[in-house]
Amino acid sequence: MTMKTKRITVIGAGLFAGALLLFGLLSFSRGEKPGVKPVFADNSPAVQIPSSGLAVAEALQDAFRSVSDAVLPAVVEIDVVETKTVESSPFDSLPFFFFGTPKQEDRKREYSQQGLGSGVIVQHTGNTYYVLTNHHVAGSATEISVKLYDGREFKGKLVGTDERKDIALVSFESKENIAVAKLGDSDKVRTGDIVIAMGTPLGYFASVTQGIVSATGRSGNGIRNISDFIQTDAAINQGNSGGPLVNIYGEVIGINTWIASQSGGSQGLGFAIPVNNVKKAIDDFISKGKVSYGWMGVSLVEVRDEYLKALSVGDKKGAFVSQIFLDSPAAKSGIQAGDYITALKGKAVASVDQLVREVGDLRAGENADFELIRGGKAMKVTVKIEARDEKVSSDNGKLWPGFIAVPLSDDMRKELNIEDKKVQGVVATNIQAKSPAAALRLQSGDIITAVNDKKVSNLAEFYSALNTQSNKSIWFEVYSDGHFITTGKYKF
Known part of the structure; x- marks a missing residue:
């Protein structure tokens, strides 16, 4: 043993002796008396709960455990790789610059981007299992890996994807028996129902959160999705996308899709696509590779x-x-x-x-x-x-008439600065490019005062004149920038 080793041993022995002395001082300071047995808190329940209330709490806990045990084996993590193409600057590579500016096609660079989301196994045929997830999770993937609850991983294949509903279907092959989730009836979901969200939020695999249905029928206009949504306060974060929203019967009633948040994290405003909105799509993906509308x-x-x-x-x-x-x-x-x-x-x-x-x-x-x-x-x-x-x-x-007509209300008159009350008609808005309205040179804000020389003063008169069965061609009288003009004729 070297001197250095001896020194360490002595210091260790000193610390041990000091610890014994400190323990003795602490024991003495408690003022314990001979024959008095100390009582420790962990020998009795932490909280005294009435048996009736405890039974209810335990029953609820058992229900959550049962749902988690039954559904989590059908919940998967989806790891994806997307290959994206970007256009680089000709100055990114000096040798190219010295020999002339690269051609447009030479400036394109590809790079791979990894992503993570969730999914749920909803069907299987033979050895093929089908996982439902979001389009924004797997719809653009060039490589897909499916990880099961027990850690097994499989190579996934994109069966089909649909941006309008933000859903995608991924398949993988396995000869072993794997759990398949049961789809419920989202039309029966009501505000106040208890729900459980499952998935891989922020990379934490097979996580479970619980809450209630905050609302149903929420619009997806803000995210350009034609679905209505189930709103829930169950914690949903990035990575939960594509995972199931489950009721207390262990049935999938929704697919977690997006959150409303000022921070980027869960603020109790999560949204799931009702499962009834995607049942037909699952069959379409499997039979046709796409959703048929x-x-x-x-x-x-x-x-x-x-x-x-x-x-x-x-x-x-x-x-x-x-x-x-x-x-x-x-x-x-x-x-x-x-x-x-x-x-x-x-x-x-x-x-x-x-x-x-x-x-x-x-x-x-x-x-x-x-x-x-x-x-x-x-x-x-x-x-x-x-x-x-x-x-x-x-x-x-082919879109007729190629604009949206709105009433010429008092507010609209102020907005368009039309003080002359003699000007009556409807306002042309949202002129569609390449439409008949665009071909007739109409502009948003024009006031249509007559159709085929027939005066119109409101929406009912406008559409009645527009849809007259004898019309083989249509033209408009328009009030624009203080002038009355007549458009050309649109022939059917």
Whole structure:
């Protein structure tokens, strides 16, 4: 043993002796008396809880444990790699600069970006298992890895993805038996229901949080999603996307998708896609590799009270047909721009988003009955639905009339600085590029005062003149920048 080793040993012995002395002093200071046995707190319950209340708490705890035990084996972590292409500056590489500026295609650089999200196994056929997740998690992935609750990992394959609903389906192969989650009925979800969110928030694998349903039917307009959403205060963070929202019966009722937050973290405002909104999509992904949407060929908008009054629809909820695609299923069936749709297949329309979703879920070739109000009169129209074609549905050249007409209210007069009360008509807004309105050189803010030389002073008169069956061509009289002008003719 070296001197250094001896010194360390002595110091250690000194510390041990000091500890014994300190323990003796502490024991003496307690004033313990011979024959008195100390009582420690851990020999009795920490809190005295009435047996009835404890039974309820334990039952609730057992319920959460049971749900977690049953569902977590079907919850997965999804690790993805995305390959992105960016355009670099010609000055990023000096040798290229010295020999001339690179061509446009030579400036493109690729880089890989890793990401993480959650998913839930919803179906399996033979050795193939299908995982439901979000489009923004796996929709652009070039590599996908699926990690199970027990740590096993599998190579994933993107089956299909859909940006409109922000969902994607991933598959992996396994000969072993793996848990599959049960899908519930999200139409039965009510505010106040107890829910559990599962997933991999911030990389913490297989996490479980609990809360209640704060609201249902929340709009997805802010994130450009056609779904309505279940709002919950169960903690949802980055990485939870694609994981399941589960009810107390262990059924998946939603897919966690986004949060409203000022900090970027959970503030009790999490949102999940109702599972009923994606059940058809799962089958479409497996059979076709994509979601098939029904299409009727109209542009729908929400309208305010002044609109409802001008259209003579009272206080009925519905969706306003601001424009219609020429030669579309709706046009062929007799639906017109200016119609107010109040029901589809006997179900009342509560919002534009609801109607868009329900039309999208209709099958091509299916006949659908619509109830609507036109000129203050109730009507029924049957439309034969077609499959949505992105090229057709985005062709503004077929969108008639190519603008949204709004009432010329007092507020609108002030905004447009129109003091002359003799000017009557409707205001053209949201002129669509390449549409008939754009071809007629209309501009947002123009006042349409006549259609085919027939004076119009409100929305009802405007749409009545616009949709006159004898019209083979249409032109407008317009008040613009203090001048009355007549457009060219649009021929059908």
